[in-house]
Amino acid sequence: MNDIAVIALSRWERQQLAAIWRFFPFASDISWHYLYTGPEDQEELPAHPGFRPQAFSAANPVSAMRDHIEKEGITRLCFASLGTLRRWALATGSSPITLYEGARLSLADLSALEEGFTARIDELCQALARHPAILLAEAETLGQPKDGSVYADFEAFRRARYGELLCTGNRDLVSAVCHSSLPSFTVRHIGEGWQALNLALDEEKVDFLTALNRLRHASADAVENTPGCKSGSPSAYQTSYSLFAQYYDSYMSHVNYEQWVDLILSWHKRVAQETPKRVMELACGTANASEILVFRGMEVDACDISPYMLHVADAKPFKPSLFLNSLTDPIPGGGYDLIFCLFDSFNYLVKKADAIQLLNHAHKALKPGGTFVFDISTLKNSLENFCDTTSFNRVRDGYLVQISTYEPLTYRQITHLLLFRKNLNAYERFEERHVQRVYRSPELVELCAASKLRLKAIFSPDTRPNLISRDGNDLDNRYFRLFFLLQKPL
Template identity: 30%
Template sequence: MAHVYDRLMEDAPYAHWQSYTREMINAYLPGASSILDLGCGTGEITRRLHEDGFRVTGVDLSSDMLTIAQQKSPASIQWLHQDITNLEGLTGYDCVVSYCDVLNYLVDPEQVTQAFANAFEALRPQGLFLFDVHSVEHVEQHLLGQTFAEVYDDVSFIWFCDEGDQPNKVVHDLTFFVQQGATYERFDEQHVQRVYDLQDLKQWLKQTGFNIKQVSADFQTAPHSDGDRLFFVCQKP
């Protein structure tokens, strides 16, 4: 999927994640200069934050994603192949971000709490942790049981969303057809995500040691929790 990811995500609201990050840093930690991006993928958000003047590090579990990120980005961005539930050697950052529902790929609560703990340890005192997740309502109302498809000249895909074997788990079965010369090559991938209750996420964040500054939805900066994508602003004491 790494090789077609940018092609299929051309319309993703990367500029919104970029501006949201700037606004939250300006509101809660003016002067922040370093950002750690957990689950950076092909580095679109990481690169944009670098263009804003931040010193950035991108972390992802997919070496293929990181290869593409490195190829299209300045050499001054650091890319690390690590699991966000098992980070090593990362400390002192002003801000940690994890966007585009990365944390929904952690399908066990223990993985989520470990990722929270790793973000906490990577931050300096007063540092910010900014992340988003799918809301339970969004998955129930807009994803489960749905089929999506896109067709372009060089690539197309069919995406089935089905209920998983546990509550609030969703299985994404994707089939891609990618042009290779005069023919199309098919490949299949399965992605599994899980959504968590808002109150559980708040409890785990507080148990980790974070102060929750605000929760909002769908890139809005005013606090509210009614939307498809929930955004959290947390601060290390």
């Protein structure tokens, strides 16, 4: 078991971390020790076997936390902010080097050191397998590191582009270059005999995506540095619907969610002969459909595999009860009148075994007579709308490019989402890759028949009749989207 201590010393940090912990994808092979100041019940925290929050209200919380860390034998630390690191270093008398690692720049902040600069630089660069670089103005103070380069100024270093580690004790330079764009860097601290990551929750408006990714990085780093140990939860590190979550509602603004909800409810009533009271939405995304049902007075639960999407959903006024869950995980709770899974989320189940597993989980979570409704993007939709196509959309702070291809031999729909987000006078590039299986109606009918549920209807939003008696191949070539309605026997 890997143990990581996350340390927060301010109320601001606790508030931000509470939002991150709420939907955090805990892995089975990591134990998180969340050490924070203040009363235990001040923030709502999740209950998970691998999550161990501990409040410290003593006059000297750092000393108490340090004793707790030593008692538990924790060697991996993660500070909530640079401010917390400074308080920790002051209280413990340590002088760590802060390392900022970005795509275009790696910088070591030596401002906490008072002496022994050259030796610490040599030791650091040897451990990182990097060549050091210093600026001419600091050469007298820092000395001449082994295999190091000296540059006239920062611009000369940046133009060189040799991938060296810039070592500096200039706080103003660090502030101007790194603190002004913290989301672009991974922040580490290297002390004498210890290392730590930093979530850098120092900004007025923290980027949830960046903060959560840093916490995930701490998890991945712990696993990768444990001999013979691999991640216990592959889904915990998936990137689909991460950055895109911030733009999802804008991207889906063309969807009439009220109409979709009305269709689902009308189809359910045709089969179940009653209006549902207790509802579950799977792969809810930002919970736009569930929000409508909550507004209409229904008891609604909703889950998704993306903590980023759930974070957006959690800010909505009529949000359902939200939790992190994948389509192949057992559905918590039971006795649902209606379970639904929309917007071709079912297509993300590229293995038939996963699709069967979902059907079985839905059967277990439904009450007798309850229905499960899911939709699929059809072969017609892939061939006509997503086969070698590129679309371009303007978003609030950049541009979103969607590149779609269809692989007929494997029935796979591949979508690349490229986001170019403006950052000061430049653009940052982000990419997500989505893979979907284009199911054919006949094979879905077979899958449904093999489950404990009973396929009662196949609908299209373009026509009212039940299409279950129609030829499946004809359905795939005629309609862009199909809805399958299954019922749990009484």
